[in-house]
Amino acid sequence: MPDNVTWLGTPAFPEAARTALGNNQLRTNLRKATGTIRDKRLAVTGELADWEQLRDAGAALKLRTLRHLDSHLVRLEEAVTKAGGTVHWAADAAEANRIVTELVRATGQTEVVKVKSMATAEIGLNEALAESGISAYETDLAELIVQLGDDRPSHILVPAIHRNRAEIREIFRGAMGEWGRAAPDDLTDEPRDLAEAARLHLREKFLRAKVAVSGANFAAADTGTVGVVESEGNGRMCLTLPETLITVMGIEKVLPSFADLEVFLQLLPRSSTGERMNPYTSMWTGTTEGDGPSDFHLVLLDNGRTATLGDEVGRQALGCIRCSACLNVCPVYERTGGHAYGSVYPGPIGAVLTPQLVGVADKQAASLPFASTLCGACYDACPVKINIPEVLVHLRARAVDEKRGPVPSPETLVMKAAAMTLSSPRRLGWAQRFGAIGGRLVSRGGRIGRLPGPLKRWSDTRDTPVPARESFRAWWQRTRGEGRS
Amino acid sequence: MRIALFITCFNDTMFPDTGKAVVRLLERLGHTVDFPAGQACCGQMHFNTGYRREAKPMVGRFAEAFAGYEAVVTPSGSCAGMVRDYHKVLDPEVDPPPVYELSELLVDVLGVTDVGAYFPHRVTYHPTCHSLRMLRVGDKPLKLLRAVRGIDLVELPAAESCCGFGGTFALKNADTSDAMLADKMRHVQSTGAEVLTAGDNSCLMHIGGGLSRLRTGVGTRHLAEILAAQEGDA
Ligand code: SF4
Numbered sequence: 001m002p003d004n005v006t007w008l009g010t011p012a013f014p015e016a017a018r019t020a021l022g023n024n025q026l027r028t029n030l031r032k033a034t035g036t037i038r039d040k041r042l043a044v045t046g047e048l049a050d051w052e053q054l055r056d057a058g059a060a061l062k063l064r065t066l067r068h069l070d071s072h073l074v075r076l077e078e079a080v081t082k083a084g085g086t087v088h089w090a091a092d093a094a095e096a097n098r099i100v101t102e103l104v105r106a107t108g109q110t111e112v113v114k115v116k117s118m119a120t121a122e123i124g125l126n127e128a129l130a131e132s133g134i135s136a137y138e139t140d141l142a143e144l145i146v147q148l149g150d151d152r153p154s155h156i157l158v159p160a161i162h163r164n165r166a167e168i169r170e171i172f173r174g175a176m177g178e179w180g181r182a183a184p185d186d187l188t189d190e191p192r193d194l195a196e197a198a199r200l201h202l203r204e205k206f207l208r209a210k211v212a213v214s215g216a217n218f219a220a221a222d223t224g225t226v227g228v229v230e231s232e233g234n235g236r237m238c239l240t241l242p243e244t245l246i247t248v249m250g251i252e253k254v255l256p257s258f259a260d261l262e263v264f265l266q267l268l269p270r271s272s273t274g275e276r277m278n279p280y281t282s283m284w285t286g287t288t289e290g291d292g293p294s295d296f297h298l299v300l301l302d303n304g305r306t307a308t309l310g311d312e313v314g315r316q317a318l319g320c321i322r323c324s325a326c327l328n329v330c331p332v333y334e335r336t337g338g339h340a341y342g343s344v345y346p347g348p349i350g351a352v353l354t355p356q357l358v359g360v361a362d363k364q365a366a367s368l369p370f371a372s373t374l375c376g377a378c379y380d381a382c383p384v385k386i387n388i389p390e391v392l393v394h395l396r397a398r399a400v401d402e403k404r405g406p407v408p409s410p411e412t413l414v415m416k417a418a419a420m421t422l423s424s425p426r427r428l429g430w431a432q433r434f435g436a437i438g439g440r441l442v443s444r445g446g447r448i449g450r451l452p453g454p455l456k457r458w459s460d461t462r463d464t465p466v467p468a469r470e471s472f473r474a475w476w477q478r479t480r481g482e483g484r485s
Numbered sequence: 486m487r488i489a490l491f492i493t494c495f496n497d498t499m500f501p502d503t504g505k506a507v508v509r510l511l512e513r514l515g516h517t518v519d520f521p522a523g524q525a526c527c528g529q530m531h532f533n534t535g536y537r538r539e540a541k542p543m544v545g546r547f548a549e550a551f552a553g554y555e556a557v558v559t560p561s562g563s564c565a566g567m568v569r570d571y572h573k574v575l576d577p578e579v580d581p582p583p584v585y586e587l588s589e590l591l592v593d594v595l596g597v598t599d600v601g602a603y604f605p606h607r608v609t610y611h612p613t614c615h616s617l618r619m620l621r622v623g624d625k626p627l628k629l630l631r632a633v634r635g636i637d638l639v640e641l642p643a644a645e646s647c648c649g650f651g652g653t654f655a656l657k658n659a660d661t662s663d664a665m666l667a668d669k670m671r672h673v674q675s676t677g678a679e680v681l682t683a684g685d686n687s688c689l690m691h692i693g694g695g696l697s698r699l700r701t702g703v704g705t706r707h708l709a710e711i712l713a714a715q716e717g718d719a
Contacts, residue, residue, distance in 0.1 A: 013658065014657060014658050014659070014660065014661075017658060017660055017661050018660045021660050021661065021664050331646055331647045331649070331665055332658075332661055332665075335661060335664045335665065336661055369535075370653075370654070370657050370658065371658060371661070372651070372654070373614065373647050373649060373650065373651025373652075373654045373662075373665075374533060374614070374615075374651060374652075374654075375614035375618065375647035375651070376614055376615070376617075376618035376619060377614075377618070377645075377647070379618070380618055393532065393533055393535070393571075396533070396534060396535030397535045397536075397537045398535075399535055400534070400535030400536055400537075401535075412536075415531060415534065415536045415539055416539060418530070418531070418539075419531055419536065419539035419540070419542070419543070422494050422525055422526035422528075422530075422531075422543060423525055423526065423542045423543045423546055424525060424546075425522060425523055425524065425525050428494060428497070428498075428525050428526070431498075432497070432498045435498060447697060449698075454656065455656075457656060457659035458655055458656055458659070460659075461659075461663050461666065461694075461695060461698060462666075462690075462691060462694025462695050462697075462698055463694045463697040463698045464690065464694055465499060465500075465690065465693075467498050467499055468498065468499065468500070468501045468502075470501065471497050471498055471501055472492045472496065472497045472501035472504040472505070473492070473497055473520070473522065475501055475504075475505065476504075476520045476522075477522075480520070
């Protein structure tokens with residue numbers, strides 16, 4: 001089953017991160033890009049007096065919608081059908097891919113143009129279409145860079161955030177010719193020239209395409225209106241020029257009513273690109289004679305979402321509007337980049353969404369909730385107030401419980417022993433006396449240097465103070481007597 | 486006021502001087518400090534690492550040890566946050582007393598910002614993530630530090646970025662933790678401070694451990710120790 005929620009072969013986070021951290025070019029690109037976008041976001045969210053109320057409204061709307069998701073989806077189906085569209089239900093990636101492939105086949109076409117979409121990346125649609133001899137062309141500039149570079153996206157909004165313009169020039173020069181109109185020989189790495197090369201390359205595709213595939217940022221259940229929010233206008237080309245439009249949308253994207261957009265169209269651009277308003281907001285309601293695609297299909301994708309909905313703490317992750325603010329403020333993401341998460345959903349949201357969509361039995365996915373210091377910067381930034389740290393610790397518990405078996409792991413043994421000690425003042429007192437003696441044995445000049453065993457990686461880069469000769473409780477007892485117990 | 490001290494297992498074992506400083510400071514301000522001997526650990530490490538089953542008994546023990554107190558003070562932002570935000574999640578039956586991180590107790594409850602301290606050193610302050618984003622202590626620690634006589638308080642660049650400690654994160658994701666630590670140390674060194682202070686010794690042990698390994702000559706001191714310091718101290 002082609003499924004990109006996690007990329008097969010990616011090692012668990014700590015190991016993948018180690019590789020990424022050694023890439024100095026990546027570190028520089030990320031530092032610059034995340035730093036710039038952070039400042040922009042703070043400026044445009046700070047200027048709204050009611051920003052906090054907007055966040056509250058967004059969070060409440062999402063949670064309320066999720067509670068009655070089933071009925072909203074049925075309403076959406078009715079409205080879309082009435083407006084001339086066709087709704088398909090896909091339980092998993094394989095089913096969604098099969099539906100889309102059959103729809104494309106029915107048109108007799110072997111090419112589709114694509115609007116940037118997380119849902120189709122999640123199900124590995126491009127790969128599935130390729131197996132049936134259908135070429136899918138990404139038209140979002142950053143997605144194009146990723147596709148031409150035979151690469152993986154590393155950010156949900158800026159998939160090529162790990163590339164700089166010199167690298168992009170090389171990718172364009174090397175690969176554009178194979179996919180269509182080649183880049184000019186004298187292509188420079190000036191943004192304007194790069195954009196022009198992409199424009200000419202893509203224009204050819206837009207004018208030829210008979211079928212487009214998109215994702216959706218939202219769909220209003222009352223009117224059946226589906227919408228895509230973007231910056232370049234390439235999405236709008238795909239949504240308006242072809243005859244057939246196939247939209248793949250996660251079931252959590254439905255909103256009860258068109259009026260709810262008032263909240264989300266303010267929250268999204270300010271949080272994602274740091275703009276007051278995004279340049280292109282395209283909306284369509286079924287089909288309209290003589291205007292845009294004459295055939296519209298909406299594929300509603302589950303792929304683990306219903307299971308996620310069943311987790312009372314974890315379900316809030318389904319409220320995500322994919323703004324990527326949490327990635328941009330995350331100190332871990334800033335250093336490792338997106339590839340280390342081994343999933344189309346990187347960063348803090350990926351660390352809470354991926355393990356829920358694929359389950360914590362998967363070793364790589366189970367490592368993701370631990371890829372955080374719980375610093376809380378993501379929660380502060382999230383426009384729909386998803387309490388990511390809360391979900392992270394919740395999923396850590398699920399990952400630990402999943403692994404508990406008849407034979408405890410070394411980590412479990414250590415944690416159990418520690419719990420025994422730390423839950424009793426008497427045992428803690430004993431441990432403190434032993435620790436003070438042991439610490440003194442291995443210390444030099446009042447500091448503990450490199451240690452073997454499980455503390456090796458800690459002590460490789462840090463000195464540790466020696467545990468005190470007299471603990472606080474021993475001092476208190478000696479100087480103040482018993483106290484209340 | 487009668488205030489119970491929750492020392493935290495970590496400070497109890499590794500940094501008893503911080504606890505002594507809290508006692509000295511509060512007594513100097515005219516308050517009575519109790520140390521309930523039945524206290525142990527708040528369960529944060531186990532809870533944050535996913536070992537809820539193991540953490541739960543600690544929650545009950547905490548509530549028992551501090552039952553009846555009007556105010557509990559602790560020199561740790563993250564342990565205060567653990568009790569406040571998560572004890573009820575672990576055990577809905579318990580009802581922990583109000584727990585304040587030191588700067589919250591001083592500024593919000595006791596209403597003081599000038600605690601009569603003297604600390605003639607160049608100091609920079611790192612706001613730890615849990616005090617900043619779980620407790621929302623804001624600039625209370627800075628208000629207290631600004632009132633210290635003799636201090637040369639300098640601003641830490643990118644102060645609100647996490648230092649990379651994160652409890653077991655520093656072991657499980659050691660490489661990423663190192664990368665975050667490196668940036669934090671670079672910012673600390675750029676201030677020219679002799680002393681880095683914070684409201685949590687765990688973060689300070691991590692940053693201070695790196696500063697010590699590199700022989701930077703920058704030391705670390707818990708906020709409580711600076712606030713307790715007076716003229717005539719060694
Ligand atoms: S979790 Fe929140 S901050 Fe992160 S991408 Fe989703 S909506 Fe944005």
